[in-house]
Amino acid sequence: MDRAHDQISGDLFTSIPKAKDMAPGSWRFRVEMATAMAKAIRECGKTRAEIVDEMSRVLGRKISECTMDKYTSMSAETYHPSLELAIVFDAVTGQMALAQLFAEKLGCRVSPGKDSLFAELGKLEHMKREMARQERAIKKALGS
Numbered sequence: 484m485d486r487a488h489d490q491i492s493g494d495l496f497t498s499i500p501k502a503k504d505m506a507p508g509s510w511r512f513r514v515e516m517a518t519a520m521a522k523a524i525r526e527c528g529k530t531r532a533e534i535v536d537e538m539s540r541v542l543g544r545k546i547s548e549c550t551m552d553k554y555t556s557m558s559a560e561t562y563h564p565s566l567e568l569a570i571v572f573d574a575v576t577g578q579m580a581l582a583q584l585f586a587e588k589l590g591c592r593v594s595p596g597k598d599s600l601f602a603e604l605g606k607l608e609h610m611k612r613e614m615a616r617q618e619r620a621i622k623k624a625l626g627s
Contacts, residue, residue, distance in 0.1 A: 502590030514557055515584060516564070521555040523578035537575045538568070 503510065524531060535546045546568070553562035564572060569581040579593050586593045594602050 500587060500590045500592055503588045510588070512584065512588065513560060513563065516581065517555050517557055517559075519580040519584045520551075520564075520572065523572070523576045523580035524551075524555065527576040527578055529576065534572075534575055538571050541571055541575065542567070 524534060527534070529537075531548050531551050535548050535551050538546045550562070553559040554564050554568075556562070564581070569585075573579050573582050579595060582593045
């Protein structure tokens with residue numbers, strides 16, 4: 484029996500995350516990182532100066548605007564933020580830009596705050612349905 488085409492959920496299931504291919508040289512994300520950081524800066528409502536000042540305060544060491552400019556430049560090939568700086572950048576901008584990029588490359592998604600609880604709730608609901616299905620199968624096998 485053919486299923487009717489689903490007109491409601493659209494691309495819901497086509498966006499299941501998949502880990503990036505492990506082909507040689509395929510894990511160079513410098514330009515994607517720069518793009519993600521530049522977009523986060525534009526969308527966060529803070530100036531670059533405010534961002535680097537807050538990052539410097541939180542880290543306890545100076546981060547310059549010049550360094551931030553190089554992190555967001557498409558041509559500054561040798562400038563990569565450390566993991567520590569990436570985490571602080573996401574926290575200060577509130578955009579989760581680099582965390583999302585890292586997760587995407589590993590076949591994951593970032594679910595901050597209550598979103599993670601909704602995901603956990605969904606897993607529990609799925610487990611309950613599966614347990615009920617198994618219970619019915621066992622009872623049927625026992626003739627109950």
